[in-house]
Amino acid sequence: MEKTRILIDTDLGDDVDDAAAFMLALRCPELELVGVTTVYKDTEKRAEMVRELLSLYGREDIPVVAGCGRAIVERRFDEKEEPIQYGILRERRGPSERETGIRAEDFILEELKKDENLVILGMGAMTNLAMACMKDPERMKKAKVIAMGGAFLSSRPEWNIICDPEAAAILLETVDDLVMLGLDVTKYLKIGRDRLDAWKKRGDACMDYFLEGVERFQEATGYPVTFHDVLLIACLLDGQVVSLRRGQFAVELCGTYTRGTMADRSNYYEISPKIEGNFRFADQVDLERFFAILDSRF
Ligand SMILES: [Ca+2]
DSSP: OOOEEEEEEEOTTSSSHHHHHHHHHHTOTTEEEEEEEEOSSOHHHHHHHHHHHHHHTTOTTSOEEEOOOSOSSOOOSOTTOOOTTHHHHHHHSOOOOOOOSSOHHHHHHHHHHHOTTOEEEEOSOSHHHHHHHHHOHHHHHTOEEEEEOOOSSSSOOOHHHHTOHHHHHHHHHHOSEEEEEOHHHHTTOBOOHHHHHHHHTTOOHHHHHHHHHHHHHHHHHOOOOBOTTHHHHHHHHOTTSEEEEEOOEEEOOOOTTTTTOEEEOSOTTOSSOOOOSOOEEEEEEOHHHHHHHHHHHO
């Protein structure tokens, strides 16, 4: 079987969807995870948490590189703030920070050099990916990148973009083969109590660890469980989970209320405007297909 090789850039440790995306990816023999980079705030602690999750699947062989914790321009958050779910790891085993001696953007570029067909999955702020774009724009121009981020059907800003709008702008300007799965579609991927209860009954150590994270996250935020990042994996498994549309967007970098929003740059006066560039975004998600994947493979 021809495997799709993937590299995941993640902010695992706060919301629970990143961990779910890893779990699904690790259970799919058609996907090969070649490496992981972490982004946003305390990336060393996020890297520790990724290693712990991988170790539950016996995959300590997958390299994990801590990347940029700080946005390219702004300094509006505490870069050393601990991820919401980090307490679980601290209780399981003390801190075990590990220097990999390589920068995340160099790791990404090295992996792309080895395999031009590598698919990069962006699951957090786009800082590491933008750093790779600035270091080697030619290589990143040709890379295949699928990222969760943005809102294209509404004028609201979305978290992964707000965390580093300049990084998202650089990614959009550099990468030709870029697909974005925005909040417009991922917000529908809510996980109800029935599924969480069924997962709890499985008696599976990996699932129990994940559900402990869900509890921590919900205690801390009160937010519903929404599988945003899992959609990146699902659409690799079944291309019909989302429908994609070509678009011409720029990231709004100014504006009191609009910083981080996606500005539609296509010709408003045309009924079917000519779209320049290859950028695509998801305009619909097939929930039946998504939950079929989840229920059979997660
Ligand atoms: Ca994420």
